[in-house]
Amino acid sequence: MSVSPGRSAGGTALADRSPSPEAAPPLSISGLRKSFPGRTVLAGLDLRITAGRLVAVLGANGSGKSTALRCVVGLERPDGGSIRLHGEEIVGLSGRELARRRSRAAMIFQKIHLVQRRGVLDNVCAGALGRLPLRRSLTPALFPRELREEAMECLRRVGLADRAGDVVGRLSGGQQQRVAIARALCQRADIVLADEPVAALDPAAAAQVLELLSELAREQGLAVAAVLHQPELARRYADRVVGLARGRLAFDTSPGHLSDRDLDDLYATGEAAP
Amino acid sequence: MTTGTRVPAASGRRSPSAAGAAVVTVLVVLHVLAWQGTGFSPADLVRGWRGMADFAGEAIPPDLSWPVLGAGIRAALVTLYIGLLGTTFSVPFALVLAVLGARTTxxxxxxxxxxxxxxSFLRAVPxxxxxxxxxTAVGLGPFAGVLALIFHNTGVMGKLWSEAMEEIDLGPRDALRTNxxxxxxxxxxxxxxxxxxQFVGLLLYRFDVNVRSSLVLGLVGAGGIGFLVNQSIKLFRFDQMATxxxxxxxxxxxxxLLSAAVRRRVAV
Structure with missing residues (x-):
């Protein structure tokens, strides 16, 4: 089950650019390292996620799950290693080129992070900000009509077309998380990274959100990675389960093969490290 | 003061009463110096009561004749206008400086x-x-008052707005950055x-303050009703001043009342 740290792969990532990016996996992380003052969070993580699959990411607190996702979307700057989106390296890049390559990955947050005082449709449209010129995006009133139609389509996909005109603050937590997923769709992301997307939701809403994510993976070919706290949810909804411990990949298996032993080891190592 | 209540630590064993006495002594000395420095003298006030009574006697009843009242109301409108333009025209400058001067943005x-x-500079200059x-640049009149308010209010409102922006939840900001x-x-x-x-509340609060400031600006020649108050004092027409x-x-x-009512509405 153990996977080699793959540091050599990370070192040559820039040189050996894949000739046809379409053949490359949507997200490929190798040898990723990240430390915060006083502790190492990622110690050479290797992880690939594939199109059309929902990958559940398990691990104890502090195992580096969230940090890994945050490095991919640019909320943390990795110390080293390689992150490739569709074969294109993004570690070490900056500015427009980085923003362009990264726009294919969207993040879903535990705390949802929609703009509470804006309407549902405006929040979904905001997913497209990265590709809109300033003169069409300074206020929601300037959003092009095609964008509104596309955003409506995204809302329909998550089953909330009838709430398009509501203010976000009026929706339940589960509905808000689905609006956040619609925002990711409106971003035209084909990689969706969800950081504990259902940790703050009741079981019914959690099931709805995970079902939606796995449908989007299967039907629209998105590559989805979801950090989950409950192994049962992983067994039920994921196509693949990976475990992180101490900033490295601990196992990578199918839900059917996920043994209690794997899980005990995973959470035990987590507890050993304070 | 807090040293008095803190559990005695390794640092010197000054008893609370000694520290308290030192603080009280310093405060008393400061107040005595201030008393002398400002020429504070209740005796003078008592001795001069007749002057105040004369003043009040002349001010009451106020001169409510139409020429005085009409001129006063027109000037009060100018004061209101100075406050309004001074507030409104400072909005774009305050907004830009607030965004650039908030840690979150x-x-x-x-x-x-x-x-x-x-x-800080705009705030520090009254x-x-x-x-x-x-x-000195545009001459006596309301325009100078409007310009003065624009400059000063940009400093105050920019600071208040930037603080409001530093207090919000940064999640939505991060979410939009990632897309x-x-x-x-x-x-x-x-x-x-x-x-x-918060922005609208602070804006209305500043409008309120600015209308009152524009009164004082009138005293230094920037038009409005402050100018009339100043003039009537100089002419010893205290009845007009009272009006x-x-x-x-x-x-x-x-x-x-207006700004309080609107603020209550917006706060929902």
Missing amino acids: APNRWVYQAARSLL DVVFALIFV GANGVQVVAHAILPAVVP HLLIVLVLVVGVD
Whole structure:
């Protein structure tokens, strides 16, 4: 089950650019390292996620799950290693080129992070900000009509077309998380990274959100990675389960093969490290 | 003062009563110095009561004849206009400086420091001083008052707004950054929508303050009813002055009620 740290792969990532990016996996992380003052969070993580699959990411607190996702979307700057989106390296890049390559990955947050005082449709449209010129995006009133139609389509996909005109603050937590997923769709992301997307939701809403994510993976070919706290949810909804411990990949298996032993080891190592 | 209540630590064993006595002594000395420095003298006030009584006798009853009242109301409108334009025209400048001078939205540390310094400067120079400067440029009159308020209010409102922006939840900002929005888009779609109620509340509060400031600006020649108050004192027409002060009272209370009512509405 153990996977080699793959540091050599990370070192040559820039040189050996894949000739046809379409053949490359949507997200490929190798040898990723990240430390915060006083502790190492990622110690050479290797992880690939594939199109059309929902990958559940398990691990104890502090195992580096969230940090890994945050490095991919640019909320943390990795110390080293390689992150490739569709074969294109993004570690070490900056500015427009980085923003362009990264726009294919969207993040879903535990705390949802929609703009509470804006309407549902405006929040979904905001997913497209990265590709809109300033003169069409300074206020929601300037959003092009095609964008509104596309955003409506995204809302329909998550089953909330009838709430398009509501203010976000009026929706339940589960509905808000689905609006956040619609925002990711409106971003035209084909990689969706969800950081504990259902940790703050009741079981019914959690099931709805995970079902939606796995449908989007299967039907629209998105590559989805979801950090989950409950192994049962992983067994039920994921196509693949990976475990992180101490900033490295601990196992990578199918839900059917996920043994209690794997899980005990995973959470035990987590507890050993304070 | 807190040393008195703190559990005695390794640092010196000064008893609480000694520290307290030292603080009280310093405060008493300061107040004695201030008493002398300001020529504070209740005896003078008692001796001069006759002057005040004469003054009040002349001021009451106020001169409510139409020429005086009409001129007062027209001037009060000018005062209101000075406050209004001074507040409104400072909005774009205050907004830009607030965004650049808030830790959550500043593009980098240098811009942040520069914006903060400019805001501090505009705040530190009183509006009356700005008015005196602009009177030399554009002459006596309300325009100088408007300019003075724009400058001073930009400093105060920019600071208040930037603090409001530093207190919001940064989640939506991070979320929009990850989907590729640039700095201006993040401010327009994540930061500003979250602070609109606070911004409007602070804006109305500043309008309230600015109308009152524009009265004082009138005293230094920037037009409005403050100018009439000053003039009637100089002409010893205390009955007219009383009329103008009554109009000021109505104006200030009216603006205060209005801004309080709107703020209650927006706060929801």
